[in-house]
Amino acid sequence: MSSLFAFPGQGAQQVGMLHQLPPEVAASLVEASDVLGEDVLALDSEEALQSTRAVQLCLLVAGVSCARLLLQRSPAPDYVAGLSIGAYAAAVIAGSLDFADALRLVTLRGELMQRAYPQGFGMTAILGLDQATVERLLAESEGPVYLANINAENQLVIAGSETAMAAVAERARGLGAGAAKRLTMSVPSHCELLNEPARELAAAFAGVELRRPAIRYLSGTTARPVFDPERLRDDLAFNMCRVIDWHGTLRTAYERGVRLHIELPPGAVLSGLARRVFDQGTVIAFQGARLDTLDALLREEVSRTR
CATH class of the missing domain: 3.40.366.10 (Malonyl-Coenzyme A Acyl Carrier Protein, domain 2)
Known part of the structure; x- marks a missing residue:
């Protein structure tokens, strides 16, 4: 052990x-x-x-x-x-x-x-969707937004511009995400x-x-x-x-x-x-x-x- x-x-x-x-x-x-x-x-x-x-x-x-x-x-x-x-x-x-x-x-x-990135960017946690689904949403996004953290099989974090993250979060909720929460991060880390x-x-x-x-x-x-x-x-x-x-x-x-x-x-x-x-x-x-x-x-x- x-x-x-x-x-x-x-x-x-x-x-x-x-x-x-x-x-x-x-x-x-x-x-x-x-x-x-x-x-x-x-x-x-x-x-x-x-x-x-x-x-x-x-x-x-x-x-x-x-x-x-x-x-x-x-x-x-x-x-x-x-x-x-x-x-x-x-x-x-x-x-x-x-x-x-x-x-x-x-x-x-x-x-x-x-x-x-002093403003206009950050990170958002998406709960309840698998990685493949989130990556598909990111690929379809028109703004700069990326996969940032794989915290658990159904707990992922994305990073990018506020507008792009908000659009992905809205679509994620529509697909059944339990939550799409903006984190207390002012920087789009891990991308x-x-x-x-x-x-x-x-x-x-x-x-x-x-x-x-x-x-x-x-x-x-x-x-x-x-x-x-x-x-x-x-x-x-x-x-x-x-x-x-x-x-x-x-x-x-x-x-x-x-x-x-x-x-x-x-x-x-x-x-x-x-x-x-x-x-x-x-x-x-x-x-x-x-x-x-x-x-x-x-x-x-x-x-x-x-």
């Missing part, structure tokens, strides 16, 4: 999310503030979270700081994986990317994405609209050292393990313009024996998706759980493998 740390992506952010973290993560918050030259606790207000940069930094800091806290007292997981921006926290915890470098790269990532910002980020990545993961890293785009540092560099730099296959990533983890899925803060969105795949095992979110409970679960998984 194996364990997985899963790090959420944009959309999971919560007002006050950094202020709600355990006091034991204070050192990580100070470290992040020193690297950025600003108080990270100022980034999680309702006003600040209107910025893509602030959202992505908050998710990175929350994920890394709480994963570090677990690792101080518990066995390391067998795998890490992150949805979109969550991949950066996963790479840090895998030992492949320095936290300071991740903070600088995520700052640039958020700025590039926001600058590319070709972000090809140019991704290339700019890749240029910045060129000067950053990446190491072979000490904890197995699952890519949220290919749904496969990544071992080579150069492949990891490509995976991180370009995940903003590639379709996220989170459903496939969870299936890969399960097929490889993962039976303990721990979602790092904030929230429990990924836990809901994991329960659809993990027929056996345990799915739990850090937020709302006791540290001794998480520690016991990780130790139990280690004992089962011996």
